[in-house]
Amino acid sequence: MVNGHGAAGRGGAVQGRGGAVRGSWGWPVRAELRKLLSLPTAWVGLVLGLVAAPLLVFVSAGGTRKAIEEGFHADPSDAAFQPLGIGLLGALILGVVVLSSEYTSTGEDAPGARQLQATLAAMPRRGRLLVAKGVALSLLVAAQGAITSVVTLTLSRMVLGDLVPAASPGRAAAVVLYWVLLGLLAYALTLIFRSGVVTLTVLIVNSSVVSVSYLLTKVTPLAAYLPDIVGAHMFLHQVGDVHIAPVTAGVVMTAWVAALLILGGWMFRRREP
Amino acid sequence: MITIEGVSRVRGRARILHEVSFEARAGRVTGFLGPNGAGKTSTLRVLLGLDRAQGGRALIDGRRYVDLDRPLTVAGALLDxxxxxxxxxxxxxxxxxxxxxxxxxxxxxxxxxxxxxxxxxxxxxxxxxxxxxxxxxxxxxxxxxxPVLILDEPVNGLDPAGIRWMRAFLRDSAAEGRTVLLSSHLMGELAETADDVVIIDHGVVKADGTLAEVVGSHATLEDAFLARTAGEGASW
Known part of the structure; x- marks a missing residue:
């Protein structure tokens, strides 16, 4: 035998370095965090997510102030939270690249080779791998969302002053949850489509250019419960014409994301890489 | 130790592997030889849990790769x-x-x-x-x-110095007691490195034994290979 490593492998955890829990779940999560943080595209998502919303506070300050003064906002507290609906672009990018990077060809000399082979060599249990990716993604997006919310809401108070009421911590937490769920939604869709381009196109076009989901709400109020728009009700009081309670919105969005993750995971496990 | 037992794999209507069985033992270099498309890579992918087999078992030290807790400490794989x-x-x-x-x-x-x-x-x-x-x-x-190394065409793309380095590395690994399984379509290369040889063609194992046994009465491994895989020209 060589160095007795084979025997150590069967034990599940390295000698003196934590128990079975750390071995089974901690290592894959750490590996996935490392993977994300050493990927340039992921940093685009991280930075974009951190700066977009605060920047928007400044850019839109004039318009927002005018809108509030002229009574355009039925609920002025929304004004401080609205920019946070844009910064989620970063969460979407992270949710996509956590998986799409696995499918990128590793080089011209081996067109069929992808990182996924190395990933499955290191972490062959697919279910565990997908959970580790989801956890790593959620941790990053939550950190990003928490920092961005605090910065954005503080800036809004500074720029708009007493025009907006002080933000409640509960609503700020809802923003973080919303970001995490959207990141997971992007991850689930990438699992289903196996392509980052398709997922990003669908999500970005739908959230910034023309929102098909929003247009559908003009046809039926039920469309307000679609996964990409229902979540905003968690922290905004006025979204479209339909009123949905924050908790209801959270539950509906979580259910959507969970269902899509289960479908995507099932498809991932069936496929041969 | 690697054990492949009656592994069969069908993709669509194509039969990729048919009842493939062989062993790669510790302390030896096992050469997995076959023309392009014979099923070498497929066998290795089944062994690593990347592709599914419809029948048979592929085990490393008696366990499936996907069941290993810290697989990198049990088997190292080099694919494309x-x-x-x-x-x-x-x-x-x-x-x-x-x-x-x-x-x-x-x-x-x-x-x-x-x-x-x-x-x-x-x-x-x-x-x-x-x-x-x-x-x-x-x-x-x-x-x-x-303790186990699984390498798919390891010398592909290496320059002469790299090939010599790889050859020495594989021999040394086996000498240290590791199980070394490598696939190749280069006969000369395998004749220099392998202790045991498994020949596969069209998804079926055609020969399995020590290098000397497989060469048998033929002049070279190449001759033995061509005699067992329906002759030259068949794969191109």
């Missing part, structure tokens, strides 16, 4: 390409792989040194030459100092 995302540096690639199996960070520098990439570890994998990509793939396979 480096396995690294092209935007990631070689060191970053090996670091996440090490983290995934609870291996210490210093192993990363050790294997980079071992395959001769220590000086280029900060370069993005996408800028590596073919030979460097293979070395990076090998470094990843060696991270957990595994």
């Amino acid at each position: 390409g480096s396995g690294a995302h092209r935007a990631r540096t070689a060191r970053a690639h090996l670091r996440w792989m090490a983290a995934s199996n609870g291996l210490p960070k210093r192993r990363v520098d050790e294997v980079l040194e071992l395959v001769g990439l220590a000086g280029e570890a900060g370069k993005r994998a996408g800028r590596y030459s073919l030979g460097m990509s293979r070395r990076l793939g090998l470094a990843a396979a060696l991270l957990g100092d595994p």
